[in-house]
Amino acid sequence: MSNAFQFKQSGHLDPALLGPATVSRAEKLIGRWLNTNPDTQGIAECEIQRDGNHFSIKISGVGVDGPIVWPIARSKALANLEEEAGQRTIALAAVFEFGFMKSEIYIRVNKGVLVIVLFNTFQDESGRSNYLNREFFYRA
């Protein structure tokens, strides 16, 4: 890749960033995913659908009397540069806004397992600490 491009790390100049879109690998994300932990207190399931160049992410949290359906978030797929050990995936990043709380998440598939990492920020002055969590899902 030309060094005429601005960069802040060599990865910004990786020729793969100008290569064919990684959207084909994005198909691995599409579908309905269930938490591997039946006793989770967090996300029960996640459904990802493709909408052109975007993806819609529908999440249901575990509630007291049944699932809590989160507002649907839209996201664009992020390419994944080669990681160590030849691991290569794609990822989605999205923000869920609840008013009292904001959840910034990223989703990736690793060896058939969907991984969701959440960074939750409380906006309601309830005294709760902002917290992070990571959960694993299998394809339904």
Place this chain on the structure above:
Amino acid sequence: MQFAQLSDRVENAEANGVITDLQALPGVWINSNPNTNGIARMVMSESGGQLSLQVFAVGPDGLIDWGSTEVKVFAGLPTSRVAAGFTCIYDFGFAETELQGMIMKGLLVLAQFHRFKDNSKRADYFVREYFALEHGRY
């Protein structure tokens, strides 16, 4: 108390939501991959209860200092006051890089989200790398 999942709920939120135990994060974090094309090392510093991060990334002619930025700290639970991770954003003008770090078994797992804003047609991309805390003990 509102919640979107049971894990958001807290019986008694007596504190003010401030994460006071930051000791897991400050120090020099070294990338476990010596051949990385991304971030080589990070220096996390604490001052007055606020953490800041300085990133050094691999460039064609040596390390590139991204400068310092404040980080937002996260605990492992809404009841915890112990730091377990952080987020921060670097805006370079031509691109924006968001970092999300979490401590796992002593390692810092860093997710990096690079989004280009310069119409260079480069794809936005994601990288996840592992960093170890330099301890100088061995």
